[in-house]
Amino acid sequence: SSVLFSLFPGTDVGVTGGGANKENAAAVIHETAQPLLLTPEPWNLLVTQTPAKEKAKEGETVVLNCHLNSPQHPSLTNLMVKWYKEDEKGQMDLLEKNVTILPNNSRIFMSGDLSQGDVSLIILNVTTSDHGIYFCEVTLPDGKVVTGDGTKLRIRRALGLFGMEESIGTIIGVVAAGIGGVVVLIVVLTPQLRKCILCMRQESHQ
Numbered sequence: 629s630s631v632l633f634s635l636f637p638g639t640d641v642g643v644t645g646g647g648a649n650k651e652n653a654a655a656v657i658h659e660t661a662q663p664l665l666l667t668p669e670p671w672n673l674l675v676t677q678t679p680a681k682e683k684a685k686e687g688e689t690v691v692l693n694c695h696l697n698s699p700q701h702p703s704l705t706n707l708m709v710k711w712y713k714e715d716e717k718g719q720m721d722l723l724e725k726n727v728t729i730l731p732n733n734s735r736i737f738m739s740g741d742l743s744q745g746d747v748s749l750i751i752l753n754v755t756t757s758d759h760g761i762y763f764c765e766v767t768l769p770d771g772k773v774v775t776g777d778g779t780k781l782r783i784r785r786a787l788g789l790f791g792m793e794e795s796i797g798t799i800i801g802v803v804a805a806g807i808g809g810v811v812v813l814i815v816v817l818t819p820q821l822r823k824c825i826l827c828m829r830q831e832s833h834q
Contacts, residue, residue: 673698675766677776684754686786692779694764696745708767709738709747714778715760722762723749759783 674697684690694711696704711723721729726747728737735753740746747766751758764776 672700673766673768673774675764675774675776677762677764677779679779680777681780681782683782683784685784686755688754690751690754690758690781691739692749692751692762692764692781694747694749694776696747696766698745703743704745705743706769707742709742710765710767711736711738711749711762712765713760713762754781754783756783756785 676695676697678693678695682690682692692711696707698704709723709726710721712719712721714720722736723729723738726738726742728734730736736749736751738747739750740748747764749762749764759781761778761780763778766774768774
């Protein structure tokens with residue numbers, strides 16, 4: 629009877645139960661698939677800063693390269709780019725949401741095409757105060773932040789004509805001071821030398 633029960637009435641129960649299981653399975657698949665469709669795979673975004681070190685002379689224009697690469701998302705225009713600098717004074721934000729935030733400062737801005745993944749930073753007329761390590765930081769639509777490894781910028785002082793004159797003047801001053809010191813030594817030592825010569829003469833006479 630148990631065999632018959634499972635064949636006849638149990639068939640309906642099995643079918644309905646199977647249908648319910650299929651529905652549950654579909655619901656589980658749907659629930660797990662939904663967040664995958666919403667998240668934009670941020671772990672595959674690469675933020676590349678090259679080279680790691682840059683040098684510039686005072687007054688020059690510097691471009692600090694930063695490139696983004698995300699194979700899943702060819703369009704990168706909805707990303708938020710930030711640049712900040714770190715030096716002995718701490719951290720200073722230069723650019724947020726793709727635009728310069730420094731007051732009264734049009735020397736620093738983003739160059740390149742964001743849609744092509746180029747978010748390089750350009751600094752016009754650099755000064756010695758621009759030295760430091762510059763970081764390119766990108767915020768994805770889901771809030772995840774990816775930061776580059778940083779570019780260290782060193783600024784050399786420009787020695788123009790005025791700088792040359794200043795250095796020559798310093799050299800002349802040092803030489804003059806040196807000569808003056810020698811003259812003073814000679815003047816101071818002369819009486820001592822005379823005394824010694826007189827002493828030697830007296831001793832020789834004796």
